Amino acid sequence: MVNATQSVAHSVHLLPQTKQLRALHTIIRNGQASRDDFVRHASRIIRQLIEAGLEQMPFEPHQVRTPIGHVYDGLRITAPLCGVSVARAGDSMEAELRTILPGIRLGKILIQRDKVTKLPRLYYSALPPDVMNRHVLLFDPMLATGGTALAAIGVLLDAGVPEQHIVFINLLSAPEGVAAVRERHPGVRMVTSSIEERLNENAYMLPGIGDFGDRYFGTDVAPRDELPR
Numbered sequence: 001m002v003n004a005t006q007s008v009a010h011s012v013h014l015l016p017q018t019k020q021l022r023a024l025h026t027i028i029r030n031g032q033a034s035r036d037d038f039v040r041h042a043s044r045i046i047r048q049l050i051e052a053g054l055e056q057m058p059f060e061p062h063q064v065r066t067p068i069g070h071v072y073d074g075l076r077i078t079a080p081l082c083g084v085s086v087a088r089a090g091d092s093m094e095a096e097l098r099t100i101l102p103g104i105r106l107g108k109i110l111i112q113r114d115k116v117t118k119l120p121r122l123y124y125s126a127l128p129p130d131v132m133n134r135h136v137l138l139f140d141p142m143l144a145t146g147g148t149a150l151a152a153i154g155v156l157l158d159a160g161v162p163e164q165h166i167v168f169i170n171l172l173s174a175p176e177g178v179a180a181v182r183e184r185h186p187g188v189r190m191v192t193s194s195i196e197e198r199l200n201e202n203a204y205m206l207p208g209i210g211d212f213g214d215r216y217f218g219t220d221v222a223p224r225d226e227l228p229r
């Protein structure tokens with residue numbers, strides 16, 4: 001895995017690898033973690049990722065007067081925003097975004113790999129009608145081969161969103177996926193909490209986390225915390 005002292009391309013923002021972040025990763029990467037632990041601790045990392053994504057937005061100076069009459073030289077985000085999640089795993093991030101910014105506009109994209117061609121296929125998209133005027137936080141917790149990511153970014157570009165207005169947020173990223181996005185869309189910024197070692201032959205990340213969607217939504221086989229006692 002890439003650690004905080006290794007260089008990452010300027011388009012990739014790797015969360016500082018603090019002890020606290022590594023402790024959260026230790027819980028969710030444990031194959032024995034209960035679903036409840038997985039969801040709670042993944043959500044804490046997702047919040048950090050969203051805050052880091054918001055840091056990528058354009059800001060302008062904004063002064064306020066404090067309760068004791070002094071001026072605070074602050075900042076505020078200038079651009080209209082929206083969140084777009086790649087279903088189903090991205091829905092986990094949408095939930096946290098709604099907690100941080102309850103009124104934010106939300107879009108959804110459903111892409112699945114075609115069983116015959118193995119290529120990602122777009123099944124559904126619903127975006128705010130003025131998405132081309134917004135900065136977009138694009139959510140997919142797992143950036144593996146980059147196939148789904150490229151397809152999702154393509155949907156946004158087709159809707160008129162400039163690359164420079166897309167911040168792609170992942171919990172785990174494979175070097176292969178990062179390279180694919182960077183080569184095809186150098187203007188897209190990525191925010192991640194870990195760059196993994198590599199993909200295995202089934203396109204799972206190593207050391208990885210398993211299937212994020214199954215673990216988050218409880219659709220993995222015989223969840224430990226719900227087995228009959």
Ligand code: URA
Nearest residue numbers: 142144204205211212
């Ligand atoms: N999707 C996942 O859920 N996990 C991986 O490791 C890769 C893709």
